[in-house]
Amino acid sequence: MEDVVMFSAKWWTLPLGKTWMAWTPATASFFIFVVLAITAMGVWEYYRPGGDPRRGVFAIDTTRGDRLFISLLGSAFIFIAWLFFIGSPLWWPMGIVALWFVFVFRYV
Amino acid sequence: MNKTVNQKAWFFVAPVLILVAFNAIVPLMTVVNYSVQETFGDNVFFWAGLRWFEEILRSPRFHDALGRQLFFTGTILAIEIPLGVIIALAMPRKGPWVSVCLVLMAMPLLIPWNVVGAMWNIFGLPELGLLGKTLNMIGFDYNYTRQPGDAWFTLILMDVWHWTSLVVLLAYAGLVSIPDAYYQAARIDGASSWAIFRYIQLPKMKRVLTIAVLLRFMDSFNIYTEPSVLTGGGPGNSTTLLSLDLVKIALGQFDLGPAAAMSLIYFLVILLFSWIFYTVMTRGEEQ
Secondary structure (H helix, E strand, O other): OOOOOOOHHHHHHHHOOOOOOOHOOOOOHHHHHHHHHHHHHHHHHHHHHOOOOOOOOOOOOOOOOHHHHHHHHHHHHHHHHHHHOOOOOHHHHHHHHHHHHHHHHHHO | OOOOOOOHHHHHHHHHHHHHHHHHHHHHHHHHHHHHHEOOOOOOEOOOOHHHHHHHHHOOOHHHHHHHHHHHHHHHHHHHHHHHHHHHHHHHOOHHHHHHHHHHHHHHOOOOOHHHHHHHHHOOOOOHOOOOOOOHOOOOOOOOOOOOHHHHEEEEEEEHHHHHHHHHHHHHHHHHHHOOOHHHHHHHOOOHHHHHHHHHHHOOOOHHHHHHHHHHHHHHHHOOOOHHHHHOOOOOOOOOOHHHHHHHHHHHOOOHHHHHHHHHHHHHHHHHHHHHHHHHHHHHOOO
């Protein structure tokens, strides 16, 4: 299988020293994104409380936190499905995931 | 009324947060890091990108193990949940037999998992095990070490024996919490036993049954020790469930990258099913 390079800059995928958790800038940024998303949710809730759960197109009651969870879980499966049916790179599904986030936060 | 704000509570929660961080979050982060790299040991890693995910997702070996896992979990849930409810309904609610029943029900849960596997391993042996020898004596050609069908039968029987009691205890807890007034009202209305079950007992057990289904789903999807001791995944690969296959890849072949990718897919499948179960079973409660 040919190597697929998502970023041409090599530093992005090099190990961050000999750490016991095998960190790289790419994997660290993933977790930073998740932490930032949760923090942003907290800040959003603090300044503009979301109120009671609402019922959307899936006919389930969801709060903002639930919608973040559904967005993240759904994104993971969009990427998995793309890898299974088409393969890397994941730029196209990244776009689908962005639309999925908007859909979930607006209509679910 | 203003909400009481007490920041001291954070100090009481902190130990749990630290514990969870070190036994769940840090290992999970490490697995994510491993899943996109290749290592030959000595803490040296090479970037592999999404290769392991593509390999695992397209490997027939993974599909087979996932299929076996879904079959196992589906079968034991279909048996254990109704059976647990039936046993709980048959148990006495008052009197000295309550304690006897509860102790008997709790016993399989107290036995260590590897001991359960070893017990059933010996119990099912065709030459000297009580189950194996009896089945052969009455005319069945039973040998779980050679025939996949028999291995599956023993595996499912062992799990039902081990874990139905958990469903029983949870369902029983739901049943005893129903006030007598409900039954009295049902008697006055002339309700049948089925109507009492359908409209009083089952709705009141819904919450505990949700917990039972979730616990049994997650436990059975993660099951490793018992099948590992009982069949070791055999004969052939016929009872190699996901966790057994994962251990073979991670520790048998020392392919940490593919094993990490497989763990993440495995984790996401459990998370998705658990969320669906929880959402479906608790839907309507807020209505």
